[in-house]
Amino acid sequence: MSPDQGSPARQIQDQISGLITTGRLGRGERLPSVRQLASDLDVAPGTVAKVYRSLEADGLLVSRAGSGTRVSDQAAPVSSAVAQAARRLAGAARREDLSLEEAVLVLRMTW
Numbered sequence: 001m002s003p004d005q006g007s008p009a010r011q012i013q014d015q016i017s018g019l020i021t022t023g024r025l026g027r028g029e030r031l032p033s034v035r036q037l038a039s040d041l042d043v044a045p046g047t048v049a050k051v052y053r054s055l056e057a058d059g060l061l062v063s064r065a066g067s068g069t070r071v072s073d074q075a076a077p078v079s080s081a082v083a084q085a086a087r088r089l090a091g092a093a094r095r096e097d098l099s100l101e102e103a104v105l106v107l108r109m110t111w
Contacts, residue, residue: 028070
């Protein structure tokens with residue numbers, strides 16, 4: 001966790017969604033329990049629960065009582081070329097002090 005990278009919930013959400021979209025977390029892979037991840041990251045369990053709910057609403061995670069939280073079968077990673085291009089864009093945007101919204105706008109304008 002880094003205080004200058006946004007709220008803990010935002011950082012956790014960005015990390016998990018990044019791991020899924022780059023294929024580092026595969027379909028059906030089980031995530032740590034809310035309590036375990038909260039303990040590992042030294043955040044409140046409610047923060048992790050909020051992130052899991054948000055990622056579930058986005059279709060990236062599936063939670064079932066008794067079987068835990070897993071990466072959704074519908075979650076599809078992007079190609080490594082797209083992931084690398086996104087990292088380059090993000091790095092350039094940070095160096096130029098662009099906000100995420102401004103970087104997305106640039107991407108939309110080039111679409």
